[in-house]
Amino acid sequence: MSQPSPSLPTQEDLDTLSLQLGRPVRDVVEIPARCRCGSPLVAATAPRLSNGIPFPTTFYLTHPTLTQAVSRLEAAGVMAEMTERLGQDEELAAQHRAAHQDYLAERERIRLASGLEPVWEIEGISAGGMPDRVKCLHVLLGHTLAVGRGISPLGDETLDRISDDWTPAVCTCAEAWDHAAEIPTKDLSRHVRRLKEEQQ
16 A cells, blocks of 8 residues: 545545535545545544534544444454553554554644644544554554554554455445435534534
8 A cells, every 4th residue: 555645625525425424524624545446535634623623533434345344343352452462562552652643743734734723622632542552443544544554553454454345456435335315414423412412
């Protein structure tokens, strides 16, 4: 897998992301990784959403083939296995901590690109359980796809582990989501529900 080249999202990209997610996509700054056909795999999201909510997951895995494959890994207990290995393998733990620092640096780059003020609520907090554990493989794989191999060892490993379902050499987009569906307009995500609850 070569080093990705992030690009600004087009309206077609935003519509595709909304169809992939089943909700209106929010505050996308870049498309850091694409399928060989050009469809988005990952969205780079601003660290503060336009509704004011801090959003630590800079690289958001969106492609349904990948998200479903990773969910199966999580259900099989891979996160607990990886976290246990972090406690036993100091070299792996050091690489995981370095991945955390890279994630923070990438978020800062995205923040500056989006013209936002610093988001103090998530200062020093990356995502996916970094730097000490693993609590979301979707985050780790999103990071690997966004920045390329060699930065997040457990993200790289996640990519290897889903190779029966997806590899960069094979496009699964035609069957991965309903391309003819209406573009979602109602956001039912937990972040929006929480904001509404706080406002009531």
